[in-house]
Amino acid sequence: MAPVTSILLQNGTLLIHDYKDHVKALKANLLVVGNIITEIGPSISAPSSETIVIDCTDKIISPGFVDTHHHLWQTQLKGRHANDLLLDYFPKGNFTSSLFTPKDIFWGELGGCMEAIDSGTTMVVDHAHMNYSAEHSTSAISATASSGIRSYFCYSPTGRIASWSPFEMAASFMPDWVQAQLVDLAAKQPFGDGRIRLGFAFDGFFLPKDMIVGLYEQVRGLGIKLITSHYCRNAIMGTNSHVALLSSYGLLKDDILFSHANGALPEDAVQLAAANAHVSSTPDTELQTAMGSPVCFRPDMHKVASLGVDCHANNSGDILSQMRLALQNARGAYNQPFVEAGKAPRVVSNTVEDAYNLGTIMGARAVGMGAEIGSIAVGKLADLVLFDGQSPSMVCAAAHDPVAAIVLHASVRDIDTVIVDGQIRKAGGKLKAVELAEEGKLREWKDVATELLKSRERIEEEAGKLDMEAARKGTMAAFHIDPANILDHL
Ligand SMILES: [Zn+2]
Structure with a gap:
């Protein structure tokens, strides 16, 4: 069994849902122990010397x-x-x-x-x-x-x-x-x-x-x-x-x-x-x-x-x-x-x-998991996303209205850290290596991309041999689509 890990997010802007689903920004610390959010508050100390501490001074912390x-x-x-x-x-x-x-x-x-x-x-x-x-x-x-x-x-x-x-x-x-x-x-x-x-x-x-x-x-x-x-x-x-x-x-x-x-x-x-x-x-x-x-x-x-x-x-x-x-x-x-x-x-x-x-x-x-995920609260699963509030696209917007900053200004580039089930899967804007169960070794994203390109090339070659027009007609027949309903213009 893996040892229990803990992560302390210090001084971040947390997006907290109230009971009416209104989202409020709260400047606070957040502690994750294992896969659970265990504490939210103005001052939290790291429970052990092993705790991963992340300075979130300029970060917006959103539920995943x-x-x-x-x-x-x-x-x-x-x-x-x-x-x-x-x-x-x-x-x-x-x-x-x-x-x-x-x-x-x-x-x-x-x-x-x-x-x-x-x-x-x-x-x-x-x-x-x-x-x-x-x-x-x-x-x-x-x-x-x-x-x-x-x-x-x-x-x-x-x-x-x-x-x-x-x-x-x-x-x-x-x-x-x-x-x-x-x-x-x-x-x-x-x-x-x-x-x-x-x-x-x-x-x-x-x-x-x-x-x-x-x-x-x-x-x-x-x-x-x-x-x-x-x-x-x-x-x-x-x-x-x-x-x-x-x-x-x-x-x-x-x-x-x-x-x-x-x-x-x-x-x-x-x-x-x-x-x-x-x-x-x-x-x-x-x-x-x-x-x-x-x-x-x-x-x-x-x-x-x-x-x-x-x-x-x-x-x-x-x-x-x-x-x-x-x-x-x-x-x-x-x-x-x-x-x-x-x-x-x-x-x-x-x-x-x-x-x-x-x-x-x-x-x-x-998905029937409203009590477990989807918002930040003590007792919920630790699925969290940290945005860089001072990126070129987020700066000022994050200070004015963090929700607007995420919905209208953010892109994937602005996502600094992603935590799923208490495990850090992206840090410093970069995906962490994944451990493939079958191989028992770590693979970086670029290794995965290399395999994807090889696989794509083979599939593309096979797809090139198919008669897509016949397949399209076959699909219409199988789905009982009336050709008279497909028009160039109304
Ligand atoms: Zn679908």
């Missing part, structure tokens, strides 16, 4: 960010979706998991986790839809554990490609080995010294009712506390309500987390709130790929919303960007009708505090 929807395996696909829509993404991105070996998944997952930690994300919901073999999922869990991040690894029955040419999806969505591994992983969780809990990712709403009900009952019976699903209503993904479906099956409970929920019906919002179920808005992918407007600032979604990155293959992997994009997009949408009417709004819509809460405490609640 919570990313409630992310496909962490996709690192090798970064950059290829810059001008893609949803229908392009499926064959070029999602389905190319068929080209990944378990080793590719390991490096992709590790890269995704390390990018997240670098950007201050300490907890992530990983919708792990790359499950081509049992080893693909165990590789991903091993990489997540090596990175040091906290996560819900949401095990996913995955729509797999049986053949690229002619394009065919595998007939069985839930083969026996998937069933067996689900049971096995549930018995073995948590992983990574308790940081990684097993969740379940389900996108099989086309299955018959008795199968879905049986599966959800089984998953809950296995002690799995989070079930996440994609849901949006549009011409590509269809207009059925998954919220209404789960509700009608008696399955809509507080362990349900829908990603996106673009175009959710007013009655969806009512049912989600009544069940204390949650949604994850991912503004970057939703705005780009015509999924619909992000719902996180919709008044009827206010109490159930959180933020996610979705695809770091498509956009940056940091929650800072998602907070800012969500806020300014919501403000723009609110302002536009006034502008078009030749009028002006009296007040700005939504606040930087609203955006900050979506990336912190609301995310924690969305």
